[in-house]
Amino acid sequence: MSRPRTLNWLDAPRDDTGVEMFDEASHTYRPYTELADAAGRIAGGLIARGVPRGAVVPLLCSTGPDLVAAFYGVQAAGCVVSVLAPPTRMSGEAARAHVRAVVTAVDAGAVVADAAHHDYAVDVLAGTGTGTGSGSGARVLLLEELAAAEAGRRDPVEQALVQFTSGSSGRPRGVRVSHAALDANTAAIRAWERAGRDDSWCSWLPMHHDMGLIGCLVVPVSGNNRLAVCRPETFLRHPLVYLTRFDAKRVERPATITATPAFGLKRIVDKVGHADLEGADLSRTRAVIVGAERIDPALVTRFTELMRPHGLDPHTLTPAYGLAESTLAVTGVPVEEEPRSVLVHRDELRVGAQVSLADGRTDRATVQVMSCGRALDGLTVRVVGEDGEPLPEGHVGELAVTGSSLADGYLTDGSAEGTAFAGGRLLTRDVAFELAGEFYVLGRLGDSVKVHARSLFAEDVELMLGRAGLDLSRVCVVLGEADGQPHAVAVLEGLDTRAAKVAEEVLAAACPGTRRHVAQVPRGAIPRTSSGKSRRRRLWQRLSQERALDAVSAAADSPA
Template identity: 25%
Template sequence: MLQTNSTDSADLAPPGATPTTDTLARRIADFGTLAEALDYAALGRKGMNFHDARGTLVRAYPYSELREDSLANARRFVSLGIKPGDRIALIAETGAEFAAAFFGAVYAGAWPVPLPLPTSFGGRGAYVEQLKIQLKSCDPTLFLAPGDLAEMATEAAGGVPVRDWATLPDVEADGSDLPVSDPDSIAYLQYSSGSTRFPHGVAITHRGLLDNLRAHGVGLNLDGADRCISWLPWYHDMGLVGCLLSPLALQVSVDYLKTEDFARRPLAWLDMITRNPGNSVSYSPSFGYDICSRRMSSQTRAEDRFDLSRWRIAGNGADMIRPDVMQAFVDAFASAGFNATAFCPSYGLAEATLAVSLMPPGEGIRLELVEEAELSGGECGTGEERPRRYRAVVNCGKPVTGMEVEVRGADGAPVSDRSIGRIFVRGKAVMVGYFRDQESTDACLSPDGWLDTGDMGYLSRGYIFIVGRAKDMIIINGRNYWPQDIEWAVEQLPGFKSGDIAAFAITGPSGEETPAVLVHCRVSDPQERGRLRDDIRERVHAITGISAIIELVPPRTLPRTSSGKLSRTKARSLYLSGEIQPYDIAA
């Protein structure tokens, strides 16, 4: 499938950046391997562009230059004794050095393994421990890190050779021919954002990756004026696959803002979209949209700073999509030209490479109201004394090209339309398995290729609706409750935002399950804390009908995954172990 870009590139690129368009005919990821995709992209003038915290261009990095650097790195890896199938672990810092090391590993036939940067939660010790566990899992031959993290990398490595990737040019390159990868060989290992104590290295083949990247291009109806803008981390599947590998395989130029810079100055993301004279394609989890809405000053008019009228695809994914957050974003930025139809909800997971479903461009956010009894597996209205309550569930689009989706009941059989069950997917893009973990692979991947995603949802007229994670469900007296419903109830109280609340079940003295809710508290007065706890308890009971244990905890206490999502599992573990200490409030 070819598409010729005829628009004048001089009119559609930020000053000094690689062009949005050129004369190279677009190929929609129809390559055998990732190396072939870079070989082709390098024939054009497009590429990667790295920006500082204020969104100012620091370096333009054409795909042709990336290929040249990557081939040189591949020969250096061979000189260091790297063989096809060896793993090369890399700290995934957004920048040219990581990209050239990642693709250098690909050209050498090795498997690059992106590992996370430090997060604000847990400090140095927790980060080093996470690296130790993931390194033990992937068993790399070489570990590459930026210079400022080399000390922590060495501490975590446990004997694995560590090299600052800035010193790679010091290695004499091997002059022999590089190996040629087979489409069915492994392209890379991806650790999901929750991979901490029990890491699962997702093994993705070149064939599976390119199949999913092609689905991106088809599903997004790529336009000749499209340009990607991203702050997403490269150690997460949406950042790595969706905003690094996909643009390259589809020959799209990209503007990057480092994730840590976005965290400090989130509106710089919107500034970059404003400065893009072409059409913007940019993705974020709900919390990215949320923080931008909250950062808008009531004294500043969005239209005075931003022009978001050319934002064609405003992707949503990587977490439960929050309709209230999306509406708040529209309210904050409609005056700056943002069109709500640009929202593109999606659903995916690392075990399926990335994308399972995409909303067709232009359809925006669509909701269905689902009665809570249906969500919890009961029958609507049966034995109910209180009014029915509903949750708005976001339409996550249609299965992408090449992906089959089934919703199955407790007996394993497919259920009818609009019946909630467990979501299974099958396609070329589904992983071949977890690296060196056959037991976990067999637990979720059937011999005929069906992957149990662990997510709950339903199909309606060909569209996919996600209602939650099966493992997060709280079961009280035989009834199911979603932690999101409890958390959202608390968020309706003044002063709270997404990520301030974690709900989960704990086991009581008699073996019964009891819901516990941990809430970030920014109030210092003991009496005010007591009133706040009572207000939260009443709110949870009013919305859900259950009585929960409410614990107020210091701000920034609740743990997050490496991609920024709330980790309920880790919060529960830390609470039960005593590592999360609630405030002492008199009854």
């Protein structure tokens, strides 16, 4: 095959840009010339160690320049890369089991780990008879030793990477992404962002997750654009440290593009005030991509009101929709347009129904939904009904995607209830409606329940809990049917009785016709993906199997 475009930078790396790693007290910087050289030597090290062309090589590395070099080094060796989530202080057996599951799923003969994670990888894989280097299972290769080898290069195979879905609606599944799809989505994202030679990225997103890996590693690095990264823990502790990288008064080359889930915006508005930003100049920022979860228009307003006095144009905020099965991005609001939202009647939010716009302010009978923009170049997006056929504009249905960015499928066949590739298109299981060419995403089919012919979406209920003052990082709403009845459960992680009372009131308003429960659980009890999303389906299954719904407080509407 011809050389993939996303690898072209290895042949012509810039010496005036590179990757910076920063935290509260320090930073390191490596130019692209140095990273390209390191990638070539890592490729040579893999070839010398006998790692065959086309093999899938998992990476277990800290966020930063070394991971960038390793990612491209694996591909330069003609291998397929899969980035593993590095452990944190809170990681337990579930994280170790995930590493073993990935290594087994991709049939890895070798795992590359940096010095900080080498012993951890050996220890984790020892439980499966791997990691010993004895000839059985996967060898754990030390990144620093590979980088000391002579440079090497092999022609790429068609497959570029295996990225694992977040698992928020089920078990994580390995998605096979080709170089062609990676090239197409990268080009589409750069065209949508109007990215140029002088743009600079800043990111706190984990590099094992599709939004961080594709949107904030492959997109800037393949374009030789400057990239500043910090670990997620740094952002969570001190979001102001991250914001400083956009301040033209503080840094010589301020970042112009970033990406974050809506949770990141909330972290900023909760932790940063106008006094913290006094004198800041954020006017160089061109695009703040927001995706990965339902976006609350009220949160967008809070964020823009905080940032506008310091030079950030409201047009900068750019909602988007995507998923790993389409490499990353599917739709996005053009960077030169201010994001739109519409107010619709809540009773009409069911598959097949037509929505109508409501007048006035948001109340219990209406819901405000933020646009996720239009389909990106090379992709076609349709809203389809339960029969899989396209619905007219303004009708609620499932998003179906076709085009050049689609992955080649899963490593193994997935659940029939989940996102699926069928008939040349991707059936996302995400529910949305289209108005004037823009798509408004409501939530997942698997995270909803029908009550009196109306669909309730977990994301919608969570937004209402957030507006009522609850900390959404410690809340999860799950919906489902048990014993022939629809149930709505608000799971509160380490929150007090006052929060429980608020949750009861919100559920009563948002979920009429359901059996309603509020479960107070200790910190850490809500299962989450490696990117921090709540695993709703797993939580619902646990509550159902353990008969926990019988053990928590319940309420139901009285018969009329």
